[in-house]
Amino acid sequence: MTQQSSFIYTHNLSKHFGKVKAVEAVNLEIQEGEFFALLGPSGCGKSTLLRMISGLEEVTSGQIHIGERDVTTMHPADRGIAMVFQSYALYPHMTVRENMGFGLKMSKVPSNEIDKKVNEAAEILHLEEYLDRKPKTLSGGQRQRVAIGRSIVRGPEVFLFDEPLSNLDAELRVEMRVEISRLHRELGTTIIYVTHDQVEAMTLADKIVVLKDGLIQQVGTPLSLYDDPENVFVAGFIGSPTINFVRGDINGSKLSIPSLKTIKLEIDQSIASSHSELLIGLRPQHLSLVESGDLEVEFTEALGDISYVYLKTANGERIVVESREEKLPSTGALVGIKAKASKALFFDPKTELRVK
Ligand code: ATP
Numbered sequence: 001m002t003q004q005s006s007f008i009y010t011h012n013l014s015k016h017f018g019k020v021k022a023v024e025a026v027n028l029e030i031q032e033g034e035f036f037a038l039l040g041p042s043g044c045g046k047s048t049l050l051r052m053i054s055g056l057e058e059v060t061s062g063q064i065h066i067g068e069r070d071v072t073t074m075h076p077a078d079r080g081i082a083m084v085f086q087s088y089a090l091y092p093h094m095t096v097r098e099n100m101g102f103g104l105k106m107s108k109v110p111s112n113e114i115d116k117k118v119n120e121a122a123e124i125l126h127l128e129e130y131l132d133r134k135p136k137t138l139s140g141g142q143r144q145r146v147a148i149g150r151s152i153v154r155g156p157e158v159f160l161f162d163e164p165l166s167n168l169d170a171e172l173r174v175e176m177r178v179e180i181s182r183l184h185r186e187l188g189t190t191i192i193y194v195t196h197d198q199v200e201a202m203t204l205a206d207k208i209v210v211l212k213d214g215l216i217q218q219v220g221t222p223l224s225l226y227d228d229p230e231n232v233f234v235a236g237f238i239g240s241p242t243i244n245f246v247r248g249d250i251n252g253s254k255l256s257i258p259s260l261k262t263i264k265l266e267i268d269q270s271i272a273s274s275h276s277e278l279l280i281g282l283r284p285q286h287l288s289l290v291e292s293g294d295l296e297v298e299f300t301e302a303l304g305d306i307s308y309v310y311l312k313t314a315n316g317e318r319i320v321v322e323s324r325e326e327k328l329p330s331t332g333a334l335v336g337i338k339a340k341a342s343k344a345l346f347f348d349p350k351t352e353l354r355v356k
Pocket of ligand 1: 017020021022040041042043044045046047048049196
Protein backbone atom coordinates (compact mmCIF):
# COMPACT_ATOMS: atom_id res chain seq x y z
CA MET A 1 0.00 0.00 0.00
CA THR A 2 1.55 3.30 -1.09
CA GLN A 3 0.44 5.36 1.86
CA GLN A 4 2.47 8.45 0.99
CA SER A 5 1.26 8.96 -2.57
CA SER A 6 -2.47 8.30 -2.04
CA PHE A 7 -4.44 11.02 -0.36
CA ILE A 8 -7.20 8.78 0.91
CA TYR A 9 -6.80 5.10 1.39
CA THR A 10 -8.85 2.41 2.99
CA HIS A 11 -7.38 -0.82 4.24
CA ASN A 12 -9.57 -3.93 4.48
CA LEU A 13 -12.55 -1.73 5.26
CA SER A 14 -15.68 -3.70 6.18
CA LYS A 15 -19.15 -2.95 7.47
CA HIS A 16 -21.50 -5.70 8.56
CA PHE A 17 -25.09 -5.13 9.62
CA GLY A 18 -25.81 -8.40 11.44
CA LYS A 19 -25.45 -11.02 8.73
CA VAL A 20 -25.44 -8.50 5.88
CA LYS A 21 -21.91 -7.80 4.63
CA ALA A 22 -22.64 -4.33 3.23
CA VAL A 23 -18.95 -3.60 2.55
CA GLU A 24 -16.31 -6.33 2.63
CA ALA A 25 -12.51 -5.87 2.86
CA VAL A 26 -12.35 -2.83 0.58
CA ASN A 27 -8.87 -1.52 -0.27
CA LEU A 28 -8.95 1.76 -2.16
CA GLU A 29 -6.36 4.39 -3.01
CA ILE A 30 -7.61 7.82 -4.03
CA GLN A 31 -5.11 10.43 -5.19
CA GLU A 32 -5.21 14.09 -4.18
CA GLY A 33 -7.48 16.07 -6.50
CA GLU A 34 -8.95 12.95 -8.08
CA PHE A 35 -12.63 12.65 -9.02
CA PHE A 36 -13.39 9.14 -7.79
CA ALA A 37 -16.77 7.47 -8.39
CA LEU A 38 -18.24 4.63 -6.33
CA LEU A 39 -20.49 2.84 -8.82
CA GLY A 40 -22.80 -0.14 -8.55
CA PRO A 41 -26.42 -1.28 -8.41
CA SER A 42 -28.76 -0.58 -5.52
CA GLY A 43 -27.62 -2.32 -2.32
CA CYS A 44 -24.00 -2.88 -3.46
CA GLY A 45 -22.68 -0.92 -0.44
CA LYS A 46 -21.59 2.34 -2.07
CA SER A 47 -23.46 4.65 0.35
CA THR A 48 -22.23 2.66 3.34
CA LEU A 49 -18.65 2.97 2.09
CA LEU A 50 -19.07 6.74 1.61
CA ARG A 51 -20.67 7.11 5.04
CA MET A 52 -17.76 5.29 6.67
CA ILE A 53 -15.30 7.65 4.95
CA SER A 54 -17.37 10.61 6.16
CA GLY A 55 -17.56 9.26 9.71
CA LEU A 56 -21.37 9.02 9.72
CA GLU A 57 -21.11 5.23 9.92
CA GLU A 58 -18.83 3.33 12.28
CA VAL A 59 -16.59 0.74 10.67
CA THR A 60 -16.81 -2.95 11.60
CA SER A 61 -13.12 -3.47 10.79
CA GLY A 62 -10.32 -1.91 8.75
CA GLN A 63 -8.87 1.59 8.53
CA ILE A 64 -9.41 4.87 6.71
CA HIS A 65 -6.60 7.37 6.16
CA ILE A 66 -7.00 10.93 4.85
CA GLY A 67 -3.65 12.54 4.10
CA GLU A 68 -1.31 11.61 6.91
CA ARG A 69 -4.07 11.00 9.43
CA ASP A 70 -5.78 7.78 10.48
CA VAL A 71 -9.38 9.06 10.66
CA THR A 72 -11.04 5.68 11.28
CA THR A 73 -12.52 6.68 14.63
CA MET A 74 -12.33 10.46 14.22
CA HIS A 75 -15.44 12.65 14.57
CA PRO A 76 -16.93 13.61 11.15
CA ALA A 77 -16.39 17.33 11.81
CA ASP A 78 -12.64 16.81 12.28
CA ARG A 79 -12.01 14.90 9.05
CA GLY A 80 -11.80 17.91 6.66
CA ILE A 81 -14.60 16.63 4.47
CA ALA A 82 -17.98 17.94 3.33
CA MET A 83 -20.94 15.81 2.32
CA VAL A 84 -23.50 16.75 -0.35
CA PHE A 85 -26.64 14.61 -0.30
CA GLN A 86 -29.37 14.00 -2.87
CA SER A 87 -31.97 15.78 -0.71
CA TYR A 88 -30.57 19.23 -0.22
CA ALA A 89 -32.83 20.33 2.69
CA LEU A 90 -32.28 24.09 2.58
CA TYR A 91 -33.82 26.27 5.32
CA PRO A 92 -36.94 27.71 3.63
CA HIS A 93 -37.11 30.89 5.73
CA MET A 94 -33.50 31.87 5.01
CA THR A 95 -32.13 33.52 1.88
CA VAL A 96 -29.55 31.77 -0.27
CA ARG A 97 -26.85 33.92 1.37
CA GLU A 98 -28.02 32.91 4.87
CA ASN A 99 -28.32 29.25 3.92
CA MET A 100 -24.79 29.20 2.56
CA GLY A 101 -23.31 31.00 5.54
CA PHE A 102 -25.31 29.26 8.27
CA GLY A 103 -22.73 26.60 9.16
CA LEU A 104 -19.99 29.21 9.46
CA LYS A 105 -22.24 31.43 11.61
CA MET A 106 -22.85 28.48 13.96
CA SER A 107 -19.09 28.03 14.16
CA LYS A 108 -18.83 31.70 15.23
CA VAL A 109 -16.88 32.82 12.15
CA PRO A 110 -16.87 36.67 11.96
CA SER A 111 -19.57 38.03 9.66
CA ASN A 112 -17.21 39.85 7.25
CA GLU A 113 -15.35 36.57 6.70
CA ILE A 114 -18.63 34.71 6.13
CA ASP A 115 -19.63 37.34 3.55
CA LYS A 116 -16.34 36.95 1.75
CA LYS A 117 -16.57 33.15 1.63
CA VAL A 118 -20.23 33.18 0.55
CA ASN A 119 -19.49 35.69 -2.22
CA GLU A 120 -16.58 33.59 -3.48
CA ALA A 121 -18.68 30.42 -3.46
CA ALA A 122 -21.55 32.22 -5.19
CA GLU A 123 -19.20 33.34 -7.93
CA ILE A 124 -17.87 29.82 -8.51
CA LEU A 125 -21.43 28.45 -8.58
CA HIS A 126 -22.88 31.31 -10.66
CA LEU A 127 -25.34 32.13 -7.88
CA GLU A 128 -24.51 35.83 -7.38
CA GLU A 129 -27.86 37.10 -8.61
CA TYR A 130 -29.81 34.71 -6.37
CA LEU A 131 -28.12 35.47 -3.04
CA ASP A 132 -31.04 37.43 -1.61
CA ARG A 133 -33.75 35.04 -2.76
CA LYS A 134 -35.46 32.31 -0.75
CA PRO A 135 -35.02 28.64 -1.82
CA LYS A 136 -38.66 28.27 -2.94
CA THR A 137 -38.06 30.78 -5.75
CA LEU A 138 -35.20 28.68 -7.19
CA SER A 139 -35.15 25.78 -9.64
CA GLY A 140 -34.06 22.31 -8.51
CA GLY A 141 -30.64 22.76 -10.10
CA GLN A 142 -30.14 26.15 -8.43
CA ARG A 143 -31.10 24.68 -5.04
CA GLN A 144 -28.62 21.86 -5.54
CA ARG A 145 -25.95 24.47 -6.27
CA VAL A 146 -26.82 26.28 -3.00
CA ALA A 147 -26.42 22.96 -1.17
CA ILE A 148 -22.98 22.55 -2.76
CA GLY A 149 -22.22 26.18 -1.84
CA ARG A 150 -22.90 25.40 1.82
CA SER A 151 -20.08 22.87 1.62
CA ILE A 152 -17.68 25.00 -0.43
CA VAL A 153 -17.68 27.85 2.12
CA ARG A 154 -16.20 25.47 4.68
CA GLY A 155 -13.17 24.91 2.44
CA PRO A 156 -13.05 21.12 2.82
CA GLU A 157 -10.15 19.02 1.55
CA VAL A 158 -12.55 16.37 0.27
CA PHE A 159 -16.10 16.53 -1.06
CA LEU A 160 -18.32 13.50 -0.70
CA PHE A 161 -21.36 13.41 -2.98
CA ASP A 162 -24.11 10.83 -2.42
CA GLU A 163 -26.22 10.59 -5.60
CA PRO A 164 -26.56 14.40 -5.69
CA LEU A 165 -28.40 14.48 -9.00
CA SER A 166 -30.94 11.70 -8.63
CA ASN A 167 -33.80 14.04 -7.64
CA LEU A 168 -33.36 16.17 -10.75
CA ASP A 169 -34.99 15.67 -14.13
CA ALA A 170 -32.95 14.34 -17.05
CA GLU A 171 -32.15 17.73 -18.60
CA LEU A 172 -31.06 19.24 -15.28
CA ARG A 173 -28.94 16.22 -14.51
CA VAL A 174 -26.93 16.79 -17.67
CA GLU A 175 -26.62 20.51 -16.83
CA MET A 176 -25.47 19.78 -13.27
CA ARG A 177 -22.99 17.19 -14.52
CA VAL A 178 -21.29 19.94 -16.48
CA GLU A 179 -21.41 22.22 -13.40
CA ILE A 180 -19.90 19.62 -11.08
CA SER A 181 -17.17 18.83 -13.59
CA ARG A 182 -16.32 22.54 -13.89
CA LEU A 183 -16.39 22.90 -10.12
CA HIS A 184 -13.93 20.06 -9.75
CA ARG A 185 -11.58 21.66 -12.28
CA GLU A 186 -11.79 25.05 -10.55
CA LEU A 187 -11.47 23.87 -6.95
CA GLY A 188 -9.07 21.00 -7.60
CA THR A 189 -10.49 19.28 -4.51
CA THR A 190 -10.67 15.52 -4.14
CA ILE A 191 -14.21 14.31 -4.84
CA ILE A 192 -15.73 10.95 -3.97
CA TYR A 193 -19.00 10.56 -5.78
CA VAL A 194 -21.60 7.81 -5.28
CA THR A 195 -23.85 6.91 -8.17
CA HIS A 196 -25.69 3.93 -9.65
CA ASP A 197 -25.70 5.67 -13.04
CA GLN A 198 -22.79 4.43 -15.12
CA VAL A 199 -23.12 7.31 -17.60
CA GLU A 200 -22.72 9.81 -14.75
CA ALA A 201 -19.65 7.96 -13.46
CA MET A 202 -18.15 7.59 -16.94
CA THR A 203 -18.59 11.28 -17.83
CA LEU A 204 -17.45 12.76 -14.50
CA ALA A 205 -14.87 10.53 -12.90
CA ASP A 206 -11.11 10.21 -13.34
CA LYS A 207 -11.39 6.81 -11.75
CA ILE A 208 -14.25 4.47 -10.90
CA VAL A 209 -14.60 1.57 -8.48
CA VAL A 210 -17.35 -0.87 -9.43
CA LEU A 211 -18.94 -2.61 -6.44
CA LYS A 212 -21.23 -5.62 -6.17
CA ASP A 213 -22.51 -7.15 -2.92
CA GLY A 214 -20.02 -5.08 -0.91
CA LEU A 215 -17.04 -6.35 -2.90
CA ILE A 216 -14.79 -4.46 -5.30
CA GLN A 217 -15.18 -5.81 -8.82
CA GLN A 218 -12.68 -3.52 -10.54
CA VAL A 219 -11.00 -0.13 -10.18
CA GLY A 220 -9.94 1.85 -13.22
CA THR A 221 -10.39 4.80 -15.53
CA PRO A 222 -13.74 4.97 -17.33
CA LEU A 223 -12.25 3.80 -20.61
CA SER A 224 -10.27 0.96 -19.07
CA LEU A 225 -13.48 -0.40 -17.52
CA TYR A 226 -15.22 -0.15 -20.89
CA ASP A 227 -12.41 -1.63 -23.00
CA ASP A 228 -10.88 -4.01 -20.51
CA PRO A 229 -13.47 -5.29 -17.99
CA GLU A 230 -12.20 -8.03 -15.72
CA ASN A 231 -15.46 -9.91 -15.39
CA VAL A 232 -18.99 -10.34 -16.78
CA PHE A 233 -20.49 -8.04 -14.16
CA VAL A 234 -18.30 -5.04 -15.03
CA ALA A 235 -18.70 -5.65 -18.77
CA GLY A 236 -22.48 -5.68 -18.31
CA PHE A 237 -22.65 -2.72 -15.96
CA ILE A 238 -20.49 -0.34 -18.01
CA GLY A 239 -21.64 0.74 -21.46
CA SER A 240 -24.93 1.78 -22.94
CA PRO A 241 -26.84 0.00 -24.38
CA THR A 242 -25.70 -3.02 -22.39
CA ILE A 243 -23.10 -5.32 -23.96
CA ASN A 244 -24.47 -8.40 -25.79
CA PHE A 245 -23.46 -11.81 -24.46
CA VAL A 246 -23.57 -14.92 -26.66
CA ARG A 247 -22.27 -18.45 -26.22
CA GLY A 248 -19.26 -19.57 -28.23
CA ASP A 249 -18.15 -23.19 -28.80
CA ILE A 250 -14.54 -24.20 -29.23
CA ASN A 251 -13.69 -27.11 -31.52
CA GLY A 252 -9.98 -27.72 -31.91
CA SER A 253 -8.56 -24.25 -32.47
CA LYS A 254 -11.78 -22.77 -33.88
CA LEU A 255 -14.37 -20.64 -32.09
CA SER A 256 -17.90 -20.63 -33.49
CA ILE A 257 -20.98 -18.78 -32.30
CA PRO A 258 -24.01 -21.00 -32.94
CA SER A 259 -26.47 -18.07 -32.92
CA LEU A 260 -24.34 -15.68 -35.02
CA LYS A 261 -22.94 -17.71 -37.86
CA THR A 262 -21.76 -14.66 -39.84
CA ILE A 263 -19.31 -13.65 -37.10
CA LYS A 264 -15.83 -15.13 -37.24
CA LEU A 265 -13.50 -14.60 -34.29
CA GLU A 266 -9.97 -15.85 -33.73
CA ILE A 267 -8.78 -17.14 -30.38
CA ASP A 268 -5.33 -17.83 -29.02
CA GLN A 269 -4.19 -21.42 -28.83
CA SER A 270 -3.87 -21.13 -25.05
CA ILE A 271 -7.58 -20.25 -24.74
CA ALA A 272 -8.62 -22.97 -27.18
CA SER A 273 -6.75 -25.65 -25.28
CA SER A 274 -8.12 -24.66 -21.87
CA HIS A 275 -11.80 -24.08 -22.73
CA SER A 276 -14.56 -25.85 -24.63
CA GLU A 277 -17.03 -22.99 -24.29
CA LEU A 278 -16.78 -19.21 -23.86
CA LEU A 279 -19.14 -16.40 -23.07
CA ILE A 280 -18.52 -13.71 -25.69
CA GLY A 281 -19.22 -10.04 -25.05
CA LEU A 282 -19.94 -7.91 -28.12
CA ARG A 283 -20.70 -4.23 -27.53
CA PRO A 284 -23.48 -2.71 -29.68
CA GLN A 285 -20.93 -0.08 -30.79
CA HIS A 286 -18.68 -2.78 -32.25
CA LEU A 287 -21.34 -4.48 -34.35
CA SER A 288 -22.75 -3.49 -37.73
CA LEU A 289 -25.56 -4.75 -39.91
CA VAL A 290 -25.08 -6.70 -43.12
CA GLU A 291 -27.82 -7.54 -45.58
CA SER A 292 -28.15 -11.28 -45.47
CA GLY A 293 -28.57 -13.30 -42.33
CA ASP A 294 -31.07 -15.02 -40.05
CA LEU A 295 -31.51 -12.37 -37.35
CA GLU A 296 -34.98 -10.90 -37.08
CA VAL A 297 -35.38 -7.15 -36.54
CA GLU A 298 -37.66 -6.78 -33.50
CA PHE A 299 -37.66 -3.00 -33.41
CA THR A 300 -35.49 0.03 -34.07
CA GLU A 301 -34.86 3.23 -32.10
CA ALA A 302 -33.81 6.22 -34.20
CA LEU A 303 -32.21 8.90 -31.99
CA GLY A 304 -30.99 11.25 -34.73
CA ASP A 305 -27.42 10.59 -35.73
CA ILE A 306 -27.36 7.13 -34.14
CA SER A 307 -29.92 4.36 -33.98
CA TYR A 308 -30.26 1.11 -32.09
CA VAL A 309 -31.47 -1.98 -33.88
CA TYR A 310 -32.83 -4.77 -31.66
CA LEU A 311 -32.45 -8.23 -33.14
CA LYS A 312 -33.55 -11.73 -32.17
CA THR A 313 -31.44 -14.76 -33.08
CA ALA A 314 -32.97 -18.02 -34.31
CA ASN A 315 -32.69 -19.48 -30.80
CA GLY A 316 -34.24 -16.45 -29.11
CA GLU A 317 -31.14 -14.52 -27.90
CA ARG A 318 -31.44 -10.73 -28.04
CA ILE A 319 -28.74 -8.63 -29.75
CA VAL A 320 -28.53 -4.82 -29.94
CA VAL A 321 -26.57 -3.14 -32.73
CA GLU A 322 -25.66 0.55 -32.88
CA SER A 323 -26.07 1.95 -36.37
CA ARG A 324 -25.16 5.26 -37.97
CA GLU A 325 -26.93 4.44 -41.23
CA GLU A 326 -29.80 6.69 -42.26
CA LYS A 327 -31.81 3.82 -43.68
CA LEU A 328 -32.77 1.24 -41.08
CA PRO A 329 -34.22 -2.23 -41.76
CA SER A 330 -37.93 -2.61 -41.09
CA THR A 331 -39.39 -4.63 -38.25
CA GLY A 332 -39.61 -8.31 -39.13
CA ALA A 333 -36.82 -8.13 -41.76
CA LEU A 334 -33.99 -10.67 -41.63
CA VAL A 335 -30.45 -9.30 -41.42
CA GLY A 336 -26.94 -10.41 -40.48
CA ILE A 337 -24.26 -8.71 -38.42
CA LYS A 338 -20.50 -8.43 -38.44
CA ALA A 339 -18.25 -7.55 -35.53
CA LYS A 340 -15.02 -5.65 -34.98
CA ALA A 341 -13.17 -8.81 -34.05
CA SER A 342 -10.43 -7.07 -32.06
CA LYS A 343 -13.05 -5.67 -29.67
CA ALA A 344 -14.73 -8.97 -28.75
CA LEU A 345 -14.38 -9.86 -25.06
CA PHE A 346 -14.11 -13.47 -23.88
CA PHE A 347 -15.22 -14.76 -20.49
CA ASP A 348 -15.17 -18.12 -18.76
CA PRO A 349 -18.87 -19.11 -18.46
CA LYS A 350 -18.32 -20.73 -15.04
CA THR A 351 -16.12 -18.24 -13.19
CA GLU A 352 -17.41 -15.27 -15.24
CA LEU A 353 -13.83 -13.95 -15.29
CA ARG A 354 -12.25 -12.49 -18.39
CA VAL A 355 -10.17 -14.86 -20.50
CA LYS A 356 -7.35 -13.16 -22.42
P1 ATP B 1 -28.66 2.41 -2.90
O1 ATP B 1 -28.14 2.86 -4.23
O2 ATP B 1 -29.97 1.71 -3.00
O3 ATP B 1 -28.62 3.48 -1.86
P2 ATP B 1 -26.17 1.31 -1.91
O4 ATP B 1 -25.30 0.65 -2.91
O5 ATP B 1 -25.80 2.66 -1.49
O6 ATP B 1 -27.68 1.25 -2.40
P3 ATP B 1 -26.11 0.65 0.87
O7 ATP B 1 -27.14 1.65 1.24
O8 ATP B 1 -24.71 0.94 1.20
O9 ATP B 1 -26.20 0.31 -0.67
O10 ATP B 1 -26.53 -0.76 1.50
C1 ATP B 1 -25.72 -1.92 1.38
C2 ATP B 1 -26.41 -3.08 2.08
O11 ATP B 1 -26.42 -2.86 3.48
C3 ATP B 1 -27.84 -3.30 1.67
O12 ATP B 1 -28.09 -4.67 1.64
C4 ATP B 1 -28.62 -2.61 2.77
O13 ATP B 1 -29.89 -3.21 2.92
C5 ATP B 1 -27.75 -2.86 3.98
N1 ATP B 1 -27.86 -1.78 4.98
C6 ATP B 1 -27.53 -0.48 4.80
N2 ATP B 1 -27.72 0.24 5.94
C7 ATP B 1 -28.21 -0.64 6.86
C8 ATP B 1 -28.61 -0.53 8.22
N3 ATP B 1 -28.55 0.63 8.89
N4 ATP B 1 -29.07 -1.67 8.83
C9 ATP B 1 -29.10 -2.85 8.20
N5 ATP B 1 -28.73 -3.02 6.90
C10 ATP B 1 -28.29 -1.95 6.24
